[in-house]
Amino acid sequence: MPEGHVIHHLAGKMNSFYAGKTLRVTSPQGRFAAEAARLDGHALSHAEAFGKHLFVEFDADDPAHIIYIHLGLIGTLQFEPETTPRGQVRLRLSDGELAADLRGPQWCRLITEDERDAAVAKLGADPIRSDSDPAPIWQKVKRSTRSIGSLLMDQKLFAGVGNIYRAETLFRLGISPFRAGRKLQRNEFDSIWADLVGLMAEGVAAARIDTVRPEHTPEAMGREPRQDDHGGEVYTYRRTGQPCFICGTPIAEQVMEGRNLFWCPECQAK
DNA sequence: CTTGCATGTGCAT
DNA sequence: TGCACCTGCAAGT
Numbered sequence: 001m002p003e004g005h006v007i008h009h010l011a012g013k014m015n016s017f018y019a020g021k022t023l024r025v026t027s028p029q030g031r032f033a034a035e036a037a038r039l040d041g042h043a044l045s046h047a048e049a050f051g052k053h054l055f056v057e058f059d060a061d062d063p064a065h066i067i068y069i070h071l072g073l074i075g076t077l078q079f080e081p082e083t084t085p086r087g088q089v090r091l092r093l094s095d096g097e098l099a100a101d102l103r104g105p106q107w108c109r110l111i112t113e114d115e116r117d118a119a120v121a122k123l124g125a126d127p128i129r130s131d132s133d134p135a136p137i138w139q140k141v142k143r144s145t146r147s148i149g150s151l152l153m154d155q156k157l158f159a160g161v162g163n164i165y166r167a168e169t170l171f172r173l174g175i176s177p178f179r180a181g182r183k184l185q186r187n188e189f190d191s192i193w194a195d196l197v198g199l200m201a202e203g204v205a206a207a208r209i210d211t212v213r214p215e216h217t218p219e220a221m222g223r224e225p226r227q228d229d230h231g232g233e234v235y236t237y238r239r240t241g242q243p244c245f246i247c248g249t250p251i252a253e254q255v256m257e258g259r260n261l262f263w264c265p266e267c268q269a270k
Numbered sequence: 271c272t273t274g275c276a277t278g279t280g281c282a283t
Numbered sequence: 284t285g286c287a288c289c290t291g292c293a294a295g296t
Binding site for chain 3: 076088103106
């Protein structure tokens with residue numbers, strides 16, 4: 001259940017566990033049996049993430065030697081000691097001891113390097129990648145009549161940002177999700193980008209999303225830690241009706257871009 | 271046991 | 284704008 005930080009975290013695990021190793025590539029459930037057979041017995045050379053898109057490259061003569069995975073809303077990729085597959089394992093990579101099991105992906109395809117480049121070219125700037133340039137994104141945002149809450153969900157602009165980071169970074173900066181892109185100041189855009197870079201880098205390392213500042217943590221405020229597994233400590237995400245940690249106003253909820261948006265009407269009035 | 275919802279996207283209307 | 288897709292989990296019957 002991934003925003004970009006999870007995909008980058010997974011790419012890192014792929015590289016540390018498997019880079020340079022010859023792998024068994026199988027499809028226990030059968031869905032991707034043909035694809036698996038083409039790469040089975042080859043070495044994984046490199047895994048890399050762009051936004052929410054994961055590319056796992058193999059050393060193989062086959063032109064389509066890159067596994068292109070998108071987990072979608074419910075897909076998972078889990079590393080576990082190799083045992084009999086449980087559930088619907090669509091694809092399994094294994095070095096004989098540790099297996100990477102793919103379940104419920106949005107897609108899983110074999111592609112060529114040119115196709116990988118074309119897929120990457122469709123994405124905007126990824127706050128997690130050091131080679132990202134936010135300048136072209138600002139040029140589009142500052143001309144847009146769309147709301148910043150909508151723009152943040154657009155993968156052609158902010159690659160890897162999802163519903164939690166959208167809500168949380170806007171709260172942290174006190175920006176209304178309903179403000180049009182063209183009404184943003186340059187320094188506000190810069191703040192959003194910088195906040196995403198910091199938050200998402202932490203997310204990659206922790207493999208979860210924590211956005212509350214030290215002064216608002218459960219320990220600092222004497223409240224109970226968040227218990228659900230849908231993220232870490234956050235200000236607004238799925239806190240509808242609960243008091244804002246800063247001003248006490250009930251957190252609001254409204255669908256935007258087909259997803260539930262959460263914000264504080266007081267702290268994010270403008 | 272059944273239902274609904276979820277860190278997402280693409281396609282049909 | 285709605286909906287289909289795919290899985291896991293929590294809440295409701």
